[in-house]
Amino acid sequence: AxxxxxxxxxxxxxxxxxxxxxxxxxxxxxxxxxxxxxxxxxxxxxxxxxxxxxxxxxxxxxxxxxxxxxxxxxxxxxxxxxxxxxxxxxxxxxxxxxxxANFKREHEKKVCCLGLISLLALPADLLPGEALGRVFRATLDLLVAYKDQVAEAAKEEEAEAEDDDDMDGFQTDDEDEDGNVDDKEMGILAEDGDEADTLTLRKLAEQAKSFRPADDDDDDSDDDYSDDEELQSPIDDVDPFIFFVDTMKVIQSADPLRFESLSQTLEFNYQALANGVAQHAEQRRVEIEKEKLEKASAATVS
Known part of the structure; x- marks a missing residue:
């Protein structure tokens, strides 16, 4: 370097x-x-x-x-x-x-989840019981955070889609039945609004340059590196929840005593998180299978 x-x-x-x-x-x-x-x-x-x-x-x-x-x-x-x-x-x-404060984007959380889950799969001689417990808890916390973020993003997309639908059917009082705005009125609005709009845009531009959320108490800005969510990668097809559950099944099968020891040392809240993640993984299996069938059906029709 x-x-x-x-x-x-x-x-x-x-x-x-x-x-x-x-x-x-x-x-x-x-x-x-x-x-x-x-x-x-x-x-x-x-x-x-x-x-x-x-x-x-x-x-x-x-x-x-x-x-x-x-x-x-x-x-x-x-x-x-x-x-x-x-x-x-x-x-x-x-x-x-x-x-x-960190790993705020979906991509970042998912990458960390996959890395942590891969650690869990290591045998006991490489990942002792205490380390296993710590990695397991960190994995659960991150999986839940990732799940919540994905769900929130889905809600926002749904809301935006509804807003777009509403706008498509919206017709203002200033428009006639053909969707035209009165030329005379348009001219008046343009004359009165141009100067104000220009000033407003300038103010917004200045604010955008200096904008920083009040709660952003770290000293870094990662706004320049926000393209990760747009990139395509082989991990796009890897569901971290299913990966986690399948990994734990392997541990349970390969080393039952180790799995039992981990389960017994888990606090109640982490047991609840683990159960929730397991349920979500099964839900994801169903959703993924449904998506595959829909794609196959669409391909057949086309």
């Missing part, structure tokens, strides 16, 4: 490596160590919280790519404990409002 490069200049690198890990699972094992090495080196020097989170996402991607290999490399570099301590700290950090 170029030590002279500024933090802002580094951003494309972890995003590119993320693409490699997600698109080349099982094909770039020889690149995992060098990628992690430069990630850790830069992580130790960066001051920007957003970039720290981006590096942690990259490590989550590496865990999803190959958890055992990634963990062994982090241990070889002598940074495994330090990395996970930082990751859990960033996951738990909240603003004054109580909202999450």
């Amino acid at each position: 170029d030590k002279d490069m500024e933090d802002n200049d580094i951003v494309p690198a972890p995003k590119l490596i993320e693409v490699v890990f997600q698109n080349c699972r099982g094909q770039v094992d020889h690149w995992v160590e060098p990628y992690l090495r430069i990630t850790v080196e830069r992580l130790n020097r960066t001051q920007k919280t957003y970039l720290k989170c981006l590096f942690m996402q990259l490590i989550a991607d590496a865990l999803y790519y190959n958890a055992a290999l990634t963990l062994s490399i982090l241990q070889k570099l002598g940074v495994a404990s330090e990395i996970f301590h930082l990751w859990f700290f960033l996951l738990q950090q909240v603003k004054k409002s109580g909202l999450r």
